Amino acid sequence: MSEPTYRDEARGYLIGFGFALVLTLIPFALVIWGDLGPAMTLGALGVCALAQLVVQLRYFLHIDLSRQKREDLQLILFSSLLLIMMAGGTIWIIGNLGMRM
Structure with missing residues (x-):
């Protein structure tokens, strides 16, 4: 190309x-x-x-779905997953502690 x-x-x-x-x-x-x-x-x-x-x-x-860009897309998706898990877990814990107060 x-x-x-x-x-x-x-x-x-x-x-x-x-x-x-x-x-x-x-x-x-x-x-x-x-x-x-x-x-x-x-x-x-x-x-x-x-x-x-x-x-x-x-x-x-x-970033597109071509073969050579797939690794970059996987890296972005994995980083997003980690951020969502960390933020969601934090909100869950803070909400749980707030209900127990």
Whole structure:
């Protein structure tokens, strides 16, 4: 596979920036002008957050599902799992201690 040119890289960054900007403005618009109700607004915010994560990984960190990038993706997923376990365990312990007080 050939090395991407400056024009290709700049195009990719601009596409990613456009997606990131739209996925940032949609939640702001939903919160400011939205009449969806709290549950639908929260769900839409979650969907936009997940889409934003995918855009950041794909366009700015250059993580995709190709064979050579799979190790980087596994490293990110494992680190995320450890952080979720540590944060979740901390919240669980603090909540349990709070109930016992």
